[in-house]
């Protein structure tokens with residue numbers, strides 16, 4: 001007996017399943033504004049469309065922040081992505097926002113998400129570290145700390161990238177699941193180039209029942225256009241949204 005025939009009655013035409021997740025990308029800045037923000041916005045949206053994973057919404061101004069980063073404004077959102085935000089963004093109730101994350105939602109941050117809310121220790125504790133300083137933009141070698149994590153598996157065991165390389169206070173292996181790090185000081189003028197070090201560059205962590213993903217990369221337009229970085233973000237977004 002042969003295989004069942006497709007015969008003359010074709011099944012229903014394949015339909016693309018609409019993305020099931022909603023991601024809110026926040027790019028408001030109350031301090032330094034990176035020129036890479038427009039390409040960051042379009043890149044994050046394209047990653048979601050191409051993967052069929054999420055619909056992207058944007059929160060670009062302080063007015064947007066006041067209305068969207070509230071429990072009511074986040075009602076339909078699965079994860080929030082702070083893409084090169086800086087300073088005090090004007091969230092009406094920061095503890096309520098952090099409670100929303102802790103309630104089982106996702107939080108992603110890139111680059112200057114760690115140069116945001118220096119006046120809100122609870123935000124920095126949720127994020128896992130606070131931007132301290134950076135030097136010149138240089139090429140550096142990054143190490144993959146967890147080759148099994150889909151956000152960095154494609155970069156294993158080491159890769160080279162040119163970007164502005166943040167240093168942090170409060171970022172500790174004791175409290176973070178580290179994904180990327182540098183084991184030598186890069187030649188960017190901060191510290192002795194080539195000296196042994198343990199500089200954390202990307203991590204994930206829990207915040208209550210919420211999932212937090214942060215990458216220090218993302219200063220340059222070229223970084224956002226780098227397919228390796230886009231795969232890094234896709235893995236992080238999948239994890240943060242539980243996809």
Ligand SMILES: [Zn+2]
Pocket residue numbers: 034111112164218219
């Ligand atoms: Zn930067």
